[in-house]
Amino acid sequence: MRTMTIQITQRQSNVLAFIRARIERDGQSPTLEEIGEALGIDSVSAVLKHVRSLEAKGRLTLEPHRARGIRLVREPDPMDADTLELPLIGRIAAGEPLFSEVRVDRRLRVSRALFRLRPDYLVKVVGDSMRGEGIFDGDLVAVHATPVARHGQVVAARVGGDRFTIKRLYWKGDMVRLLPNSPGFRPIDVDPTEDFAIEGLFAGLLRGS
Amino acid sequence: MRTMTIQITQRQSNVLAFIRARIERDGQSPTLEEIGEALGIDSVSAVLKHVRSLEAKGRLTLEPHRARGIRLVREPDPMDADTLELPLIGRIAAGEPLFSEVRVDRRLRVSRALFRLRPDYLVKVVGDSMRGEGIFDGDLVAVHATPVARHGQVVAARVGGDRFTIKRLYWKGDMVRLLPNSPGFRPIDVDPTEDFAIEGLFAGLLRGS
DNA sequence: CTACTGTATATATATACAGTAG
DNA sequence: CTACTGTATATATATACAGTAG
Numbered sequence: 001m002r003t004m005t006i007q008i009t010q011r012q013s014n015v016l017a018f019i020r021a022r023i024e025r026d027g028q029s030p031t032l033e034e035i036g037e038a039l040g041i042d043s044v045s046a047v048l049k050h051v052r053s054l055e056a057k058g059r060l061t062l063e064p065h066r067a068r069g070i071r072l073v074r075e076p077d078p079m080d081a082d083t084l085e086l087p088l089i090g091r092i093a094a095g096e097p098l099f100s101e102v103r104v105d106r107r108l109r110v111s112r113a114l115f116r117l118r119p120d121y122l123v124k125v126v127g128d129s130m131r132g133e134g135i136f137d138g139d140l141v142a143v144h145a146t147p148v149a150r151h152g153q154v155v156a157a158r159v160g161g162d163r164f165t166i167k168r169l170y171w172k173g174d175m176v177r178l179l180p181n182s183p184g185f186r187p188i189d190v191d192p193t194e195d196f197a198i199e200g201l202f203a204g205l206l207r208g209s
Numbered sequence: 210m211r212t213m214t215i216q217i218t219q220r221q222s223n224v225l226a227f228i229r230a231r232i233e234r235d236g237q238s239p240t241l242e243e244i245g246e247a248l249g250i251d252s253v254s255a256v257l258k259h260v261r262s263l264e265a266k267g268r269l270t271l272e273p274h275r276a277r278g279i280r281l282v283r284e285p286d287p288m289d290a291d292t293l294e295l296p297l298i299g300r301i302a303a304g305e306p307l308f309s310e311v312r313v314d315r316r317l318r319v320s321r322a323l324f325r326l327r328p329d330y331l332v333k334v335v336g337d338s339m340r341g342e343g344i345f346d347g348d349l350v351a352v353h354a355t356p357v358a359r360h361g362q363v364v365a366a367r368v369g370g371d372r373f374t375i376k377r378l379y380w381k382g383d384m385v386r387l388l389p390n391s392p393g394f395r396p397i398d399v400d401p402t403e404d405f406a407i408e409g410l411f412a413g414l415l416r417g418s
Numbered sequence: 419c420t421a422c423t424g425t426a427t428a429t430a431t432a433t434a435c436a437g438t439a440g
Numbered sequence: 441c442t443a444c445t446g447t448a449t450a451t452a453t454a455t456a457c458a459g460t461a462g
Contacts, residue, residue: 009420028237028277031453046422048455053420065429067276067453068237083292083318109292111317114349116418134345134416140323205416207343209325218442240431255444257433262442274451276431 006057014039015050016059019070029070085109088122088140089164108140110206117144117203123156123164130154130166132181139207141166143200154202159188160195166202215266223248224259225268228279238279294318297331297349298373317349319415326353328412332365332373339363339375341390348416350375352409363411368397369404375411 008016018038022030032044032051041047051070054060063069085107108122119142128137133154135141143156155169157178167178167188176196178188190196217225227247231239241253241260250256260279263269272278294316317331328351337346342363344350352365364378366387376387376397385405387397399405 011421023236027232027280032455033453041422043423044454045424045456049421062454065454067430069454071236106322108320108323110319110415113315114317114415114417131343134340134343134348136343139343203418205414206319206323207414208323209412220443241433242431250444252445253432254434254446258443271432274432276452278432 008054008057008059011039012050012054012057015047016054019060020072023070023072029068029072031068082112083109084112084119086119086122086142088124108206110142115142115204117201119143119203120145120200122206123166125166129180129182129185133168135166135205136207139205141202142204142206144203145200147198149198149201156199156202158195158197158199159190164199169198217263217266217268220248221259221263221266224256225263228269229281232281238277238281240277291321292318293321293328295328295331295351297333317415319351324351324413326410326412328352329354329409331415332375334375338389338391338394342377344375344414345416348414350411351413351415353412354409356407358407358410365408365411367404367406367408368399373408378407 015035018035019029022028022034030038032047035051036042036044036047039047051060051062055062058073060073061071063071086109088106088108112118122140122142125135125137125139125141130136141156149155149169151169151171153169154166155178156164156166157169158164159178165178165188167180170177170179170187172189174192176190178190180187224244227244228238231237231243239247241256244260245251245253245256248256260269260271264271267282269282270280272280295318297315297317321327331349331351334344334346334348334350339345350365358364358378360378360380362378363375364387365373365375366378367373368387374387374397376389379386379388381398383401385399387399389396
């Protein structure tokens with residue numbers, strides 16, 4: 001099967017470029033006459049032939065009989081694909097669902113490319129228990145939402161329905177130990193009777209001024 | 210002078226919402242008939258009156274006699290206004306200009322709202338001399354480009370035409386001291402004969418997984 | 419085939435005008 | 441004023457058709 005893009009002529013390329021520019025500028029495609037005017041073609045029929053050729057070659061489509069009905073074949077928007085819009089989750093009181101809309105303080109955009117793990121939301125760090133990992137009070141931690149975590153990973157977890165905590169996870173048999181990394185902070189040992197949930201993995205960090 | 214937005218009626222609001230949705234979906238505004246169809250109005254004249262009212266109230270404009278000629282008054286795109294596209298500056302060899310295009314490794318997007326100081330570019334941190342400030346090897350530091358820095362601020366600077374360094378700045382008379390914050394790293398004292406430049410202020414930090 | 423000219427026409431669609439109703 | 445109906449018409453514009461030229 002040939003999927004190679006069919007070659008367009010120089011003239012067709014100019015026509016396509018003009019259409020692109022006008023859609024960009026006006027939000028509406030030009031008429032055949034306007035295209036002709038721009039390229040010095042006095043006959044709309046000649047323009048129509050170019051446009052039809054471009055259609056046959058898959059570069060655009062024509063809405064039949066519709067004025068200014070040229071549509072560019074949409075290339076996937078690089079902005080949309082690349083840029084994440086992450087909700088910043090506010091304080092979470094006991095038992096409250098994580099993604100209730102009232103808890104989204106605001107949304108921040110950031111390039112997908114920054115992260116290895118795809119982040120799903122941000123949480124604001126409270127306290128300095130993870131300074132040794134470069135996670136400081138006030139930082140926004142990007143969390144990849146998953147309940148699965150391996151020994152030694154930095155996780156976002158909730159203990160006893162309480163608010164979020166960012167800690168390094170250690171399994172000790174069926175016990176869980178959450179390890180801070182800062183002088184004066186002690187490990188949290190979670191016994192099996194306690195309410196405990198891993199919300200996700202540390203995926204990155206954002207810090208403002 | 211009144212700049213208050215003139216109140217629109219419920220019906221007009223519905224019309225406007227539909228136009229907005231169609232432009233969003235199709236990239237072209239609907240015809241009067243299509244609007245009528247959607248809102249259960251059998252007469253295009255009635256629709257035209259609504260559209261004219263919206264025009265009088267400054268919510269849209271009409272390209273006269275043009276098919277699908279309704280144009281929304283463009284509100285400044287929140288995406289454009291809010292989202293920065295920061296160049297990530299690569300290694301800088303001696304004497305090389307900071308913004309030569311070859312030195313831009315890639316661009317990352319991030320919300321303006323994250324930062325207090327507007328960042329102009331990103332630099333990748335090499336080494337752990339600023340661990341105590343939560344700036345780790347491999348982090349991307351956002352820099353607000355300015356040659357002016359006050360005593361005690363974290364700056365991006367270049368010493369002896371060499372590569373970037375992120376340090377806390379201290380003035381000692383006309384001497385400059387660049388202070389790391391990590392065990393085993395010593396202050397850099399810059400004497401007045403040395404080539405030295407403050408490139409900008411620490412504006413924030415991005416870290417991937 | 420590509421690249422045009424020039425004419426005639428069908429179609430989509432805005433727009434004006436005369437009403438009705440609350 | 442707002443919110444419609446219903447008709448007639450002007451306008452913008454795509455499209456078909458018959459050519460010419462390299």
